[in-house]
Amino acid sequence: MPDTYALYRRLAAYPQGRRVFSLVFEQAAPYFRSARPRFVELGPNRAVLTVKKRRRVQNHLGTVHVIAICNGLEAAMGALAEASIPSTRRWIPKGMAVDYTAKATSDITCVAETDPAEWERTGDVEIPVRVKGLRADGTAVVEGTIRLWVTDKPAR
Numbered sequence: 001m002p003d004t005y006a007l008y009r010r011l012a013a014y015p016q017g018r019r020v021f022s023l024v025f026e027q028a029a030p031y032f033r034s035a036r037p038r039f040v041e042l043g044p045n046r047a048v049l050t051v052k053k054r055r056r057v058q059n060h061l062g063t064v065h066v067i068a069i070c071n072g073l074e075a076a077m078g079a080l081a082e083a084s085i086p087s088t089r090r091w092i093p094k095g096m097a098v099d100y101t102a103k104a105t106s107d108i109t110c111v112a113e114t115d116p117a118e119w120e121r122t123g124d125v126e127i128p129v130r131v132k133g134l135r136a137d138g139t140a141v142v143e144g145t146i147r148l149w150v151t152d153k154p155a156r
C-alpha cells in the first residue's frame, strides 16, 4: 500500500474524497470489499470507518456478522498502521483477540487506536492496536486487540 496516508489526505479535501479513498483501499486487499468499509477519519494512531448493516453482512440473528465487523476492524488497523509507521519500518498483523460484547443491531462504527509512544520503539516489537465496533447508540459490540509485528525494513 504505497503512500496510503498521503492519498487519504489528498482525497479527504474533496466532498466525495473519503468515499473514493475507501474504494481505492479495498483494491489493496480485496477481501475488505465484502464488508464495504467507509472511512470517516484517518490519522496517526486513530482510524474510524463504518460498516453498513446490509443483508449480505448479516447472520442468522439479523445482526451484523462479527466476522464482517472484524474485517472492518482489520481495515481500520491497516490504515492506522500506514498512517503511523516510520518510513524505515514495516508491519504485519500477528494476531487478533476479540470479545463479542453486545448484539450488532445497527450500522457499525469501527475504531482502531494506538499510543503514539509505541511507534517510537526500536528493534523487533509487538504493537497492540486497540479495536472496537460501536453500535449507533454507542454500545461496543466487539472489543479487542490486534497485535502488529513491527520490524525494520530489510536492506535492499
Ligand SMILES: CC(C)(COP(=O)(O)OP(=O)(O)OC[C@H]1O[C@@H](n2cnc3c(N)ncnc32)[C@H](O)[C@@H]1OP(=O)(O)O)[C@@H](O)C(=O)NCCC(=O)NCCSC(=O)Cc1ccccc1
Binding pocket: 029, 074, 075, 077, 078, 090, 091, 092, 093, 094, 124, 149, 151, 154
Ligand atoms: C512474520 C511473523 C508475524 C513473525 O515471524 P518471525 O519469524 O518472528 O518474524 P521475522 O521478523 O523474522 O520475519 C520472518 C519473515 O516473515 C515475513 N515478514 C515479516 N514482517 C513482514 C512484513 N511486515 N510484511 C511482509 N512480510 C513480513 C518475511 O518473509 C520475513 O522474512 P524476511 O525478513 O523478509 O527475509 C509470522 O508469525 C507470520 O508470518 N505470521 C503470519 C502473519 C500474516 O500472515 N499476517 C497477515 C494476516 S492479516 C490479513 O490478512 C488482513 C489484513 C490485510 C491487509 C492489511 C491489514 C489486514
